[in-house]
Amino acid sequence: MRIAIVFSSATGNTAQVAQAIQEACQGHEIVAFGPPDQNVDRAELVFAGSWTDKGTMTGEMAAFLHTLYGKRIALFGTAGFGLSEAYFAALVERFKGEVPQGNQVVSTFFCTGKMPQAVRERYEAQLAQNPEDNKVQAMLRAFDLALSHPDRNDLEQAAQFAREALSM
Numbered sequence: 001m002r003i004a005i006v007f008s009s010a011t012g013n014t015a016q017v018a019q020a021i022q023e024a025c026q027g028h029e030i031v032a033f034g035p036p037d038q039n040v041d042r043a044e045l046v047f048a049g050s051w052t053d054k055g056t057m058t059g060e061m062a063a064f065l066h067t068l069y070g071k072r073i074a075l076f077g078t079a080g081f082g083l084s085e086a087y088f089a090a091l092v093e094r095f096k097g098e099v100p101q102g103n104q105v106v107s108t109f110f111c112t113g114k115m116p117q118a119v120r121e122r123y124e125a126q127l128a129q130n131p132e133d134n135k136v137q138a139m140l141r142a143f144d145l146a147l148s149h150p151d152r153n154d155l156e157q158a159a160q161f162a163r164e165a166l167s168m
């Protein structure tokens, strides 16, 4: 099958997932791999991924998806606060909302991705101002839990997602 893997990644987490997807696509023809400025005209299946920026995909990935028509699309993403399935499910719906009619979303995958240290420092400063702030405490916990992600298990699940999308 002719495959495109297009992704938006600022700090490398989503790129790591894209790499795992690429490895799972061995034996298929990869016609595009990289940021969302690819020509995917020849692709029969487009893997499209983004990091989560303020609750949704990046503007550049949304703009790319809006150029597609008649494509089978497998959507993937990483998120810093993705430690509950319900949160991932909400993000999936937002991501799907950027896919124009006339395309088909065949599959979706999300995993957690570590955040830059500057984010933790911002929370720490907020907590210093207001030590009882439960919300900031929870954000700090989420930050620390995300530090090891994407991990081996996430990348194996990404490969599994790719193999399933290829078999559909």
Ligand SMILES: Cc1cc2nc3c(=O)[nH]c(=O)nc-3n(C[C@H](O)[C@H](O)[C@H](O)COP(=O)(O)O)c2cc1C
Pocket: 008, 009, 010, 011, 012, 013, 014, 015, 050, 051, 052, 053, 054, 055, 056, 078, 079, 080, 081, 082, 112, 113, 114, 115, 116
């Ligand atoms: C400016 C900014 C905004 C973010 N907004 C969110 C968000 O709304 N929800 C979330 O779960 N993670 C958020 N994150 C965390 C990133 O989505 C997460 O770390 C992701 O794995 C980064 O992927 P990348 O390494 O491919 O850029 C944000 C990170 C930054 C730097």
